Amino acid sequence: MKIRVEDIGPEGLEVSFEDPGLRPDHLGDQAGAIVRAPAVSLHLTRSGPTVRARGRVRGGFLLVCSRCLGDCDFKLDAEVDLFFGPRPGRLAVEVRLEPGDLDLVYYDSGEIDLGAALRQEMSLALPMAPVCGQGCRGLCPDCGRPLTEDVCGCQKKEIDPRLAKLAQWKTD
Ligand SMILES: [Zn+2]
Ligand SMILES: [Zn+2]
Known part of the structure; x- marks a missing residue:
């Protein structure tokens, strides 16, 4: 899902979509079947070339229980608050640093790639050691x-x- 930065008007832009192809980065070949296609709802705002995307991503995944190696039904519901900025070119000597710049997701050719950023966000929201249930x-x-x-x-x-x-x- 790519969004042209110039399409984000002064009132912002609502983006919501469901994408079964949107998989967390590190799910890999794990049993990680998608139980519920990731649903994304974001509000994009723009300040100059900097774009802020706030909202949620929800989905359901079948993970492997870290204790019993059985199926672990995981419901993902992650808050998203991302900042996108143009990738500084080699000629851009003066880069104005703002607080939060460390978390800036760079974009190229005037287009932010929501999919790539969300895949990473979803990865971070997955538990390191999933457990199928309290009683496992x-x-x-x-x-x-x-x-x-x-x-x-x-x-x-x-x-x-x-x-x-x-x-x-x-x-x-
Ligand atoms: Zn035994
Ligand atoms: Zn278990």
């Missing part, structure tokens, strides 16, 4: 099956260490 207990260290499903009996055979101590104390 990961995998059984003995048989490797998910503990959540209670399918293995390995843990049940283990004796609580406190009880083990008690048992030892009783025999002493």
